[in-house]
Amino acid sequence: MDDAIVHTSRLRKQFGEVAALTGLDLMVPSNIIYGLLGPKGAGKSTAVQILSTLTKPTGGRAVVAGFDVARYPEEVRKMIGIAGQDASLDDRLTARENLRIFGRRSRLGTRGARRRADELLERFDLAQAGDRPVGGYPGGRRRLVHLLASLLPGPAVLLLDEPTKGLDVRSRRAIWASVRQLVADGTTVLLATQYLDEVDQLASAVGVIDHGNLIAEGGPAQLKSQIGRHIDVVVEAAEHLPCAMALLERITGRCPEADGLHIVVAAVDAVPTVPQIVRELDASGAVIRTIGIREPSLDDVVLSLTGKNAPPAEPVGCVAGGTGARFPAQEGH
Ligand SMILES: Nc1ncnc2c1ncn2[C@@H]1O[C@H](COP(=O)(O)OP(=O)(O)O)[C@@H](O)[C@H]1O
Ligand SMILES: [Mg+2]
CATH class of the missing domain: 3.30.70.270 (Reverse transcriptase/Diguanylate cyclase domain)
Structure with a gap:
């Protein structure tokens, strides 16, 4: 599809005996937040890692901003930002210093990195806090700095893998607001998450993934109306x-x-x-x-699609009631 900025076709990834992706077809249009929703072990991180050129697919194809990830990984890397679950920050340095280092690594040059770090801190209301060592930052603010690090090169596509995992409700909201701001600026966001409320809040299109494959797709409202x-x-x-x-x-x-x-x-x-x-x-x-x-909530949708049991309460106490639902933990398949 021409207007898809991220596109996978029969994408497969085998880890020995384990089939992490079993023929994933994804079509992500430009300038939206696309929620890749699925339980633990569904294959979300594997998909994100392939799209970010960190892992090679075993079969099928993945194209980001027109470049095949297997054939043109360098080109793909220029187009993307990645905020994984555990990007590393140096606790002794301030956010501004950390961002400058990341910026130089992403080949912005010393002056470019300096300018871009200042710009992002200003933009996301961290101009003052940005001059304190990140070691003293609360978890949410730390995660925001990770997010900013992934934005240094001004990526066309931002790949987020569970960006709010383990955060409290205030920090999650701050991250959500930042992600929305990005889309307003023209970035496309692929958001892999097992938090249904996150997708409900942010995404305009949702792909539900289970056992390495897409099992449903549509807008949140569309998916809910089906059941x-x-x-x-x-x-x-x-x-x-x-x-x-x-x-x-x-x-x-x-x-x-x-x-x-x-x-x-x-x-x-x-x-x-x-x-x-x-x-x-x-x-x-x-x-x-x-x-x-x-x-129905998105939770109900997934339950009806996968036939899985009702998820347990949100462990980090994020949102009370039906909207804080997440998938049940599932190991090894
Ligand atoms: N490096 C790896 N080696 C072996 N198995 C892996 C590896 N990475 C992921 N897997 C397996 O692939 C499946 C999908 O994992 P993953 O993509 O991490 O799912 P998710 O991010 O949706 O939780 C799981 O069964 C997981 O155990
Ligand atoms: Mg994962």
């Missing part, structure tokens, strides 16, 4: 659960999921269904505390 609304029922006591579950399954024709006293079920015609549920639950003697209808 219908959700009915939430909270029963008064555990003894009412079996009866309420059976009744919800019969009325909606879908399989409800229970978590404690809370039951969730997808329903195509949620609005007319609710009064019927209330009437029948009442007649059956099951006592309900609350009942409501809500739009």
Whole structure:
């Protein structure tokens, strides 16, 4: 596709016995934030590493800004910024000094690196803090400096691999604001993450990846609309659960999921269904505390696509409630 700035076709990567990518087809248009969403082990980092020329594909093709990553890695490197999960900063030096060093490494030259570091610190409100040693920085600000390091060359494409992993909610918001600003400036961002709320907040297009392959694609709203609304029922006591579950399954024709006293079920015609549920639950003697209808979250979308269990609560306490969801941890496949 001509207007795709990042494009992969049947991309494969084998690590010995492990197939990390099994024929990934990606099409990322220019000047958007594209969310590459998937559980741990899905192949997100492998895809980012191939696109950033750090790993070679075993098969298929990847093209960034018109350059094939396998044939023209040098050209690709000139077009991209990469902010991985663990870029290294020198704790004893200030952010400004660190950025100047990164800038010189990315061949900006001494004066160019100096100018660009100052510009970025100013732009992202770090002009003052930028003159303190990064060793004393809180985690969020540190991550922001990593992000700025990846922006030194003014990349056309920025590849972000879980940029807010482990950060608190304020720091995450600061990073999100910076990423949005970049897109306003014309950069294309490929954002690999397992945080559904991050994609919901930032991305205008989403690719859901599992077992090294794309399993769904679309805008966040489009993906959600595919699975219908959700009915939430909270029963008064555990003894009412079996009866309420059976009744919800019969009325909606879908399989409800229970978590404690809370039951969730997808329903195509949620609005007319609710009064019927209330009437029948009442007649059956099951006592309900609350009942409501809500739009599905991206979490619900992925659950319905992959059939995986409900994710655990966000471990770093980022966002409470349904929007803080992430994928369940999955090892080794
Ligand atoms: N260097 C490696 N050697 C062997 N297996 C790897 C290597 N890197 C990744 N894998 C495996 O490839 C799969 C995809 O990993 P990865 O791309 O890191 O997924 P994600 O970033 O989505 O969590 C996993 O099964 C992982 O264990
Ligand atoms: Mg990863």
